[in-house]
Amino acid sequence: MLDIPVVYGPRRPLPLSAPYLVGESTGSFVNRLAHRNGMELHEFLDRVGQGKASEDPARVGKYPPYTEMYVNAAGLRYLAVLTGQPEALLQRTLPSLADQHLLPGTDEAVWKWPWEPSEGHVVRSCTLCAQDRGVAEPAWLMSPDSWRVCPRHLRWTDDSRSDAPAFVELAELPETVHAHRQRQQLRRRFGPAGEELFADAFQAAIHWWTSMPDTTRWVRRAQSAKLEARAMRTAPLVVYPEAAALALAMLRFEQDGKRDPAGRARWLAGMQQLMDRWEVDFGTGKQPLLAWLELHSQAALPARAHSPGRRRLTLALGHNRIATRTGSLDRRSCLPWQLGMAAAEL
8 A cells, every 4th residue: 555645734725815015024914814714813823834923812913013924935835825826926025935035944834923024124004005905904014124105195104013103194294205206216316326325314314313303393393293203213204304405415426526625525514504504403413424425535436337217326435335235224324323323322
């Protein structure tokens, strides 16, 4: 008599499918899929493989908003069976299922919920975008940064788990909407180099906010957004307009190419005038500008290859030694300061 191997794992799709949101976290998607089929998350996980989770179902249900679920190659196959979709489609749609994020092998299907996502942040999805895709319950996306702007519905969401507020309507903050469009234009015109310039400007603006959170214009924006003026989640939203304006000033410095002491002094004098109009104290705020000028004072490397329709922009040698071309803004910047640092660390 022949031995027939035992086949473990799911053999057919679940009765009901869940709509996809491009860029969604794996944990958010499987949570919705479970609910769609009348299960709680802790029940669904047993079908995806082996893992370690709390014995408290209510606590397991809180995982998706806080961290991300990762699987190995066998776990990906299980998910493909349960959804009735090819593995390749899942990997294109859910970024944490990409090959570089799969857990190490073994033939057993394995899943994990690490305390922190291995890369990026779990950010709340725009509810209006989700509803357009037929998703009614809260969903979360993977984002390089701790916040996102929905340009279609003019909403700001972040990785805060507070519902006060769950999102910010940007209709009351037109200068922030304009700043986001300036950032998008920089990216379209100059590709990664444009995004790196914005990253430098954003890191400098974060330095300003950390040192001077009570600056009048930032407090007023926080009030319009119904956020605490000194809360860390408030900083990216309120400094966005100044970061975008600084990025354009940095672009002019790069394009002008006059990196000698006289050229740097002229640029710094122009920045002082600009910051005076913003009522951002220049004496306190010049430190990141001086650091940026130092890194951008050396001759640039040969021009990068660029896509058709994009202008050539080669950033300075000092910048390229430090910044990366992908990832979060703090990684793309040549400046070291990060959101969350205390003023004494700046």
